[in-house]
Amino acid sequence: MKATKLSTLALMPSAIAAQNLTQLLANTTELSSLNALLSSYPAIASSLANVSNVTILAPSNAALETFTNSSSFHALTSSGNQSIADLLSYHILHGEYYADNITDTPAFISTYLNDTAFTNVTSGQVVEAIKQDNKTYFYSGLLANSTVTRTDLNFTGGVLHIIDKVLTVPLNVSSSAAAAGLTAVVGALQAQHLTQPLDDAKNVTIFAPSNSAFQAIGSALGNFTTNQLTDILNYHVINGTVAYSTGLKNDTQYVAAGGQNLTVRIENGSIFVDSARVITPNLLVANGVVHVIDKYVLLSK
Known part of the structure; x- marks a missing residue:
């Protein structure tokens, strides 16, 4: 009897690992809503069934219920199947990342989202993965965070984690700045007719002064x-490079869009660009990343 039980247990891991994605979704109660959603889009479900060497961030039933009742979902469905496919592709990461692979150092992992209608980042839009207080989080657009509630569900194409919120696809620079409350940045870009050029640029890093930074030098702007003023704003933009916080190394220099050099320093764990301190890093946008800083860079020199 013992031998029979042991042999049965020995077979279980291989049986579980042998599940394909379709079987895993069907056999996981917490993902029944996702399974039902995919059944409404057979072409998308078919393409997902063929992925390999991936990590899938699968929204739980509760997460999908919240999302499908939101205005965001209704806007997506009115845009056609491709928009749903793009959203789902943002939940598929290149490579297999188990819970133990994610640490307290942020990792920026490229996803299958590469539709230029939603992203203008060369290797595909990313998510930020980080472990904090023994919990695993994935940050997406607008600094939205999704918590992993169940980890390391294996299938033949990779690994799946269940998350408690649908990821937010990063918006363009101007929409992200407006949603993040960076009203002064939005106003300055509009005033200098830089909104469209910046939204359309590819692979950018932006150091965006906070509203307080604008207020501090308000009288000087006149x-x-x-x-x-255009030169000052361009001094806060790096073209052709997406520098997430982990890529900003001490004593590294970048050439700003205005042609001047920006110098990055790391002091006591804080990131400085010249003398401006990054106060909110890694706001993911459609074409790169925004770091909010506490003062104007050019005027601080």
């Missing part, structure tokens, strides 16, 4: 010409 002394600058339009061209000078």
